[in-house]
Amino acid sequence: xxxxxxxxxxxxxxxxxxxxxxxxxxSFILSNGQCCWRAVPKLAGLLRCGKSCRLRWTNYLRxxxxxxxxxxxxxxxxxxxxxxxxxxxxxxxxxxxxRTDNEIKNHWNTHIKKKLKKMGIxxxxxxxxxxxxxxxxxxxxxxxxxxxPEHQRPKLNTVKAEATSTxxxxxxxxxxxxxxxxxxxxxxxxxGFCTDEVPMMHPDEIMVPAAAPPSxxxxxxxxxxxxTTSYSASASSSCDEEALFPVMEWPDTACLMMGLDDDVDMIxxxxxxATAPWDECLVQPPSPVYVDPCFSAFQFQQEAWNKLELF
DNA sequence: AAGCGTCTCAACCGCCCTCTG
DNA sequence: TCAGAGGGCGGTTGAGACGCT
Numbered sequence: 001x002x003x004x005x006x007x008x009x010x011x012x013x014x015x016x017x018x019x020x021x022x023x024x025x026x027s028f029i030l031s032n033g034q035c036c037w038r039a040v041p042k043l044a045g046l047l048r049c050g051k052s053c054r055l056r057w058t059n060y061l062r063x064x065x066x067x068x069x070x071x072x073x074x075x076x077x078x079x080x081x082x083x084x085x086x087x088x089x090x091x092x093x094x095x096x097x098x099r100t101d102n103e104i105k106n107h108w109n110t111h112i113k114k115k116l117k118k119m120g121i122x123x124x125x126x127x128x129x130x131x132x133x134x135x136x137x138x139x140x141x142x143x144x145x146x147x148x149p150e151h152q153r154p155k156l157n158t159v160k161a162e163a164t165s166t167x168x169x170x171x172x173x174x175x176x177x178x179x180x181x182x183x184x185x186x187x188x189x190x191x192g193f194c195t196d197e198v199p200m201m202h203p204d205e206i207m208v209p210a211a212a213p214p215s216x217x218x219x220x221x222x223x224x225x226x227x228t229t230s231y232s233a234s235a236s237s238s239c240d241e242e243a244l245f246p247v248m249e250w251p252d253t254a255c256l257m258m259g260l261d262d263d264v265d266m267i268x269x270x271x272x273x274a275t276a277p278w279d280e281c282l283v284q285p286p287s288p289v290y291v292d293p294c295f296s297a298f299q300f301q302q303e304a305w306n307k308l309e310l311f
Numbered sequence: 312a313a314g315c316g317t318c319t320c321a322a323c324c325g326c327c328c329t330c331t332g
Numbered sequence: 333t334c335a336g337a338g339g340g341c342g343g344t345t346g347a348g349a350c351g352c353t
Contacts, residue, residue, distance in 0.1 A: 014323075015321095015323090052322075055323080102320085102321075106319075110320075
């Protein structure tokens with residue numbers, strides 16, 4: 001359909017975020033909640049595209065994020081979920097509170113893949129690698145891979161089969177999964193596959209509704225009672241977040257007053273300093289949460305978390 | 312100590328889906 | 333019904349860190 005880019009790239013900053021930018025973004029979201037990401041950079045006074053802001057927030061700045069390497073248990077869970085879901089990182093991440101899809105994806109590519117290969121397991125299919133006599137191409141090369149399981153089909157057809165139980169009443173994105181066929185049989189039951197070779201978890205150990213993080217349950221309930229389309233609850237972390245940062249329903253006039261129709265003009269034409277004149281916005285500039293420019297992102301995250309507890 | 316290769320992961324890119332008017 | 337906008341998602345990239353020779 002010839003979709004336009006999410007934002008005009010002219011004049012927008014790219015690359016690593018500075019502590020100052022982090023401050024602005026977190027301050028804005030803590031003060032105003034999450035609305036349309038496209039408006040966030042403008043209102044927060046950032047020279048970033050909305051998508052970049054969303055990514056930065058969800059992958060790095062959210063107060064409920066865990067930091068550091070995945071634990072053994074988390075790693076196990078990722079492996080088993082990957083066997084069932086394939087590269088649906090957001091779905092996998094939804095089973096690991098405080099972890100992001102990006103984080104899991106990176107961990108998979110850098111750590112778990114290697115581990116599985118060392119164990120003689122194809123990380124793509126979760127089946128034993130072909131005997132070395134058949135490995136003319138490198139085992140790591142795509143050519144060497146056995147045919148992908150059903151769940152590895154092209155993205156075009158990746159309608160997800162998320163169990164409705166975990167996302168009942170959740171966002172519209174979950175409806176993507178409505179048409180998906182049931183997940184493939186567990187690999188532990190796949191012919192030619194020995195569960196002894198992989199630290200595979202039984203599904204009962206994974207789908208643990210009773211042990212699900214309380215926030216997930218709370219989110220499901222919240223989503224059921226207060227449906228919203230502004231923010232997808234596709235991941236439990238998002239659910240946590242939604243519970244912590246209720247999506248703000250801004251009045252329609254707010255968007256009008258923000259001049260969202262003039263995105264391109266504002267960003268491409270105006271100098272950075274003029275991109276977010278607060279007096280043109282319905283929302284007043286958030287009062288800064290802190291002023292120390294040397295504040296690290298982590299410190300700020302802690303600060304933000306403390307502030308959240310006041311809600 | 313310097314040079315080089317490898318690894319890690321934050322960030323970007325582009326496609327796809329859903330919603331809305 | 334359709335086009336456009338917004339947002340989500342998975343794949344990929346590249347800069348810095350790290351390790352080896």
